[in-house]
Amino acid sequence: PAAGRAEGCKALAALLSGIAQAAYHGNAALTAELLRGQLYPEAAPEEFAALRAKMGGLLQSIASADMDLNQLEAFLTAQTKKQGGITSDQAAVLAKFWKNHRVKIHESLVNQSRWDNVLKNMNWRVDLKSQSRHIDQINTPVAIVEMELGKNGQESEFLCLEFDEAKVSQMLKKLSEIEESMTPLSFQ
Numbered sequence: 001p002a003a004g005r006a007e008g009c010k011a012l013a014a015l016l017s018g019i020a021q022a023a024y025h026g027n028a029a030l031t032a033e034l035l036r037g038q039l040y041p042e043a044a045p046e047e048f049a050a051l052r053a054k055m056g057g058l059l060q061s062i063a064s065a066d067m068d069l070n071q072l073e074a075f076l077t078a079q080t081k082k083q084g085g086i087t088s089d090q091a092a093v094l095a096k097f098w099k100n101h102r103v104k105i106h107e108s109l110v111n112q113s114r115w116d117n118v119l120k121n122m123n124w125r126v127d128l129k130s131q132s133r134h135i136d137q138i139n140t141p142v143a144i145v146e147m148e149l150g151k152n153g154q155e156s157e158f159l160c161l162e163f164d165e166a167k168v169s170q171m172l173k174k175l176s177e178i179e180e181s182m183t184p185l186s187f188q
């Protein structure tokens with residue numbers, strides 16, 4: 001039985017690693033079918049799906065709370081006492097896995113949640129409106145602004161906006177307000 005327990009613990013550690021790779025490191029190649037085939041080939045698909053869902057849920061709870069070792073111990077102890085919870089072996093594997101992978105998973109979660117689209121480029125031109133629903137708007141100047149937005153290393157998105165004179169003034173006023181708010185905070 002000791003060899004079987006060790007194998008079970010090894011397979012569970014590998015499953016947790018696969019779940020973390022897929023969920024936190026963007027490795028889409030680690031599918032449920034691949035993990036089951038490699039780690040639990042004898043398990044029925046429903047049985048494996050239940051184990052994967054349970055471990056994925058526990059890992060998600062641990063990761064989203066960024067549990068320290070005391071919180072982790074209390075959480076896993078509660079899970080072992082819960083009806084339909086986990087075994088003490090599973091708790092030990094989860095604890096060891098979290099101790100070894102906490103920093104990387106936390107960094108990945110922070111990076112995934114960071115709002116880091118940047119303005120990569122901006123082009124503009126002024127046109128005269130040649131068509132409009134309202135005749136008095138024909139031959140009025142409009143600014144066409146194209147902004148290139150994106151995250152570093154990813155494909156850009158383009159946003160095209162049209163402004164009349166009033167909207168350009170409003171936009172400049174807002175940008176002035178932003179600049180006035182930022183100036184006292186910038187240390188030269």
